[in-house]
Amino acid sequence: MFYRESGDFKTTYTEDSQTFPIKFDRIRYYAVLAVAFGVIPFFINDYWANAVFVPFLIYAIAAIGLNILVGYCGQVSLGTGGFMAVGAYAVYKLMTSFPEVSIVIHVLLAGGITACVGLLFGLPSLRIKGFYLAVATLAAQFFLVWLFNKVPWFYNYSASGQISAPERDIFGIILTGPNTSASAKYLFCALMLLALAWLARNLTRGAMGRRWMAIRDMDIAAEIIGVNPLGAKLSAFAVSSFFIGVSGALFFAVYLGAAEVGESFGIQKSFLVLFMVIIGGLGSIFGSLAGAAFLVLLPVFLKNVLVGMLGWPTDLAAHLELMIVGALIIIFLIAEPHGIAQLWRHTKEKLRLWPFPH
Amino acid sequence: MSDTFFYAAEVMLNGLMAGVMYSLVALGFVLIFKASGIFNYAQGVLALFAALTLVGLQEGQVPFSHVINAVFGTNLHHFGWTLPSVVAIALTALVMVGMAIVIERYVLKHLVNQEPIILFMATIGLAYFLEGLGDVMWGSDIKKLDVGLPQGISETIETVTYNLFGYGFFIDKLDIVAALVATALVITLTLFSQYTKYGRALRAVADDHQAALSVGISLRFIWVLVWSIAGFVALVAGIMWGSKSGVQFSLSLIALKALPVLMLGGFTSIPGAIVGGLIIGMGEKLFEFAIGPMIGGATENWFAYVLALIFLVFRPQGLFGEKIIERV
Numbered sequence: 001m002f003y004r005e006s007g008d009f010k011t012t013y014t015e016d017s018q019t020f021p022i023k024f025d026r027i028r029y030y031a032v033l034a035v036a037f038g039v040i041p042f043f044i045n046d047y048w049a050n051a052v053f054v055p056f057l058i059y060a061i062a063a064i065g066l067n068i069l070v071g072y073c074g075q076v077s078l079g080t081g082g083f084m085a086v087g088a089y090a091v092y093k094l095m096t097s098f099p100e101v102s103i104v105i106h107v108l109l110a111g112g113i114t115a116c117v118g119l120l121f122g123l124p125s126l127r128i129k130g131f132y133l134a135v136a137t138l139a140a141q142f143f144l145v146w147l148f149n150k151v152p153w154f155y156n157y158s159a160s161g162q163i164s165a166p167e168r169d170i171f172g173i174i175l176t177g178p179n180t181s182a183s184a185k186y187l188f189c190a191l192m193l194l195a196l197a198w199l200a201r202n203l204t205r206g207a208m209g210r211r212w213m214a215i216r217d218m219d220i221a222a223e224i225i226g227v228n229p230l231g232a233k234l235s236a237f238a239v240s241s242f243f244i245g246v247s248g249a250l251f252f253a254v255y256l257g258a259a260e261v262g263e264s265f266g267i268q269k270s271f272l273v274l275f276m277v278i279i280g281g282l283g284s285i286f287g288s289l290a291g292a293a294f295l296v297l298l299p300v301f302l303k304n305v306l307v308g309m310l311g312w313p314t315d316l317a318a319h320l321e322l323m324i325v326g327a328l329i330i331i332f333l334i335a336e337p338h339g340i341a342q343l344w345r346h347t348k349e350k351l352r353l354w355p356f357p358h
Numbered sequence: 359m360s361d362t363f364f365y366a367a368e369v370m371l372n373g374l375m376a377g378v379m380y381s382l383v384a385l386g387f388v389l390i391f392k393a394s395g396i397f398n399y400a401q402g403v404l405a406l407f408a409a410l411t412l413v414g415l416q417e418g419q420v421p422f423s424h425v426i427n428a429v430f431g432t433n434l435h436h437f438g439w440t441l442p443s444v445v446a447i448a449l450t451a452l453v454m455v456g457m458a459i460v461i462e463r464y465v466l467k468h469l470v471n472q473e474p475i476i477l478f479m480a481t482i483g484l485a486y487f488l489e490g491l492g493d494v495m496w497g498s499d500i501k502k503l504d505v506g507l508p509q510g511i512s513e514t515i516e517t518v519t520y521n522l523f524g525y526g527f528f529i530d531k532l533d534i535v536a537a538l539v540a541t542a543l544v545i546t547l548t549l550f551s552q553y554t555k556y557g558r559a560l561r562a563v564a565d566d567h568q569a570a571l572s573v574g575i576s577l578r579f580i581w582v583l584v585w586s587i588a589g590f591v592a593l594v595a596g597i598m599w600g601s602k603s604g605v606q607f608s609l610s611l612i613a614l615k616a617l618p619v620l621m622l623g624g625f626t627s628i629p630g631a632i633v634g635g636l637i638i639g640m641g642e643k644l645f646e647f648a649i650g651p652m653i654g655g656a657t658e659n660w661f662a663y664v665l666a667l668i669f670l671v672f673r674p675q676g677l678f679g680e681k682i683i684e685r686v
Contacts, residue, residue: 076475128670131397131478131625135617136670139663150654267614271482278479312428319493326487333480334468 003351036190041183049182056296057189058250063276063288064200065243071282072204073236074216075125079137081269082144083241085261086114087248089154092163103168103175107249114245115238122237141267148261164258176253185254201285212236279332281341290340368527369647370640375533377639378540382595383616384631386588391625392564393584397478400485402613404589407492409596409605411453413503414496416446421495443505454589462582503600507535536598618666624676638662
């Protein structure tokens with residue numbers, strides 16, 4: 001009834017190519033932003049921030065990054081955990097070496113460093129494709145984790161081999177360290193996500209995104225029509241790694257506070273982010289957010305139901321969770337290979353016709 | 359000749375033996391990939407699941423006892439009998455066949471004609487599911503698997519080599535058994551695929567799905583067959599790894615180690631899986647021996663992947679793989 005294009009006339013090209021062409025969508029978008037920045041920060045407490053919102057926001061950044069590489073450019077990567085570790089260790093080294101520089105700049109620089117590392121590991125993608133590439137990115141995962149474990153310079157020669165984030169603030173508001181307030185953590189991550197999601201959306205619908213998609217759909221054909229595969233693939237690796245690096249930096253500095261590389265950034269993390277992208281929907285920014293929300297909420301939900309309500313032992317609940325996640329992935333792939341984003345598209349399609357579907 | 363040389367030779371031999379273990383897992387991958395084009399990430403978890411089931415059956419554990427206890431407040435854990443190894447192995451093989459049927463019926467059938475990457479993701483989901491299922495069914499504690507395979511250092515080899523070279527080689531008996539089993543397995547599989555009716559059907563499907571369908575080969579049956587064989591290979595790998603280092607979660611991680619093996623040997627070649635496994639096993643042990651101490655050790659975690667990566671840049675289809683031809 002309200003959800004339709006009719007009557008909403010576009011008179012300029014800018015209006016015609018906007019992200020949300022339907023008025024209802026635009027209003028909803030601003031409403032979400034208003035709630036996210038105007039309501040939640042005032043009511044958030046430590047439990048909600050640490051269990052739900054902050055991990056969701058950080059994983060959403062990582063999922064968008066991986067989605068650029070896998071969903072838009074078609075290059076499968078299993079090295080996400082390793083690249084997040086690069087971001088985390090980069091921000092740690094920057095924070096401890098240049099304490100006077102703002103944390104925001106550190107986080108962005110950490111993303112930049114990760115982008116360089118990503119470029120390096122993206123180079124083989126010019127020769128190898130598909131699964132072979134996926135396995136090659138495993139080399140990045142294992143090598144990077146090993147590197148951060150074995151070279152003491154990266155963790156400033158600390159005895160435990162752990163890295164822990166020192167306290168840093170911006171305009172007097174503490175952003176990292178143990179004394180951070182829940183709303184500061186939340187707002188910092190939310191602003192980062194907003195900025196990066198906006199960037200990703202505009203990159204993917206511009207010339208660069210079209211080049212990526214051309215490479216994804218058929219690389220040889222894309223090459224013939226004049227897309228430079230070197231530039232397209234490497235830029236996808238760089239941009240994707242930048243996002244993942246930023247999320248790794250936030251994950252360590254804001255969310256965890258202290259991290260040990262094998263535990264926090266192991267191969268499991270790579271799979272987790274990949275699942276978010278698959279379940280959410282390949283090649284969709286909204287899908288990345290939805291997938292991240294789903295896989296962050298699911299364990300919390302299951303834990304509350306199984307352990308909290310039924311009183312089952314935690315290890316059993318954890319195993320059941322594995323089963324449920326595995327089954328859900330299979331079910332999603334069978335029922336809807338394009339993920340939650342596709343379900344959302346179908347819903348919108350239906351809404352347009354509602355309440356007179358014929 | 360110096361002791362260092364012999365020591366290096368011993369490291370190499372042990373590496374070869376470890377390589378046999380990798381090859382065993384890689385074999386299962388190759389079988390499924392050849393017949394259905396599915397890159398089966400779950401192969402390592404299949405091995406874990408097979409080993410868990412074997413131990414559980416052998417010791418007469420009650421399956422799902424944790425869930426039953428949690429729901430009904432009972433305290434079940436064992437039936438109170440133990441099965442002989444042979445019976446337990448046969449039963450486990452049956453379970454693996456049953457699993458192949460279930461997987462085909464509920465997963466693969468619905469994913470026909472999807473892109474390979476979707477199928478790959480589905481097997482990752484399957485891996486998670488099976489891992490959880492194995493833990494829920496049999497509990498997640500580390501179990502000892504003993505089916506009566508010889509264990510420990512082989513004294514014969516030590517004395518013989520000591521008399522010959524003045525340096526006794528330390529080789530695990532179990533590794534020798536594994537090498538023999540792997541050889542037998544490869545010979546059996548080759549004979550099966552060359553000389554039996556189903557083996558021929560299998561090769562036909564591997565060659566061309568549609569052509570195979572048109573001459574009356576049932577794809578669904580072949581898939582069940584292939585997954586059963588892969589389940590059986592996983593069982594063998596599970597027994598070997600389980601006897602060596604106990605049945606535990608890390609068993610499923612060897613699947614990841616089998617990936618570089620495959621990349622080296624080529625996804626479609628059974629001899630490739632064997633040779634690749636040997637190269638990786640030997641390479642990582644030698645690298646750890648020669649270079650490892652200089653750069654902090656524990657290089658085994660990544661050496662295989664980096665080797666495969668460097669290798670692939672020069673020969674993208676692997677050592678024995680079929681040449682990749684792309685058409686527009």
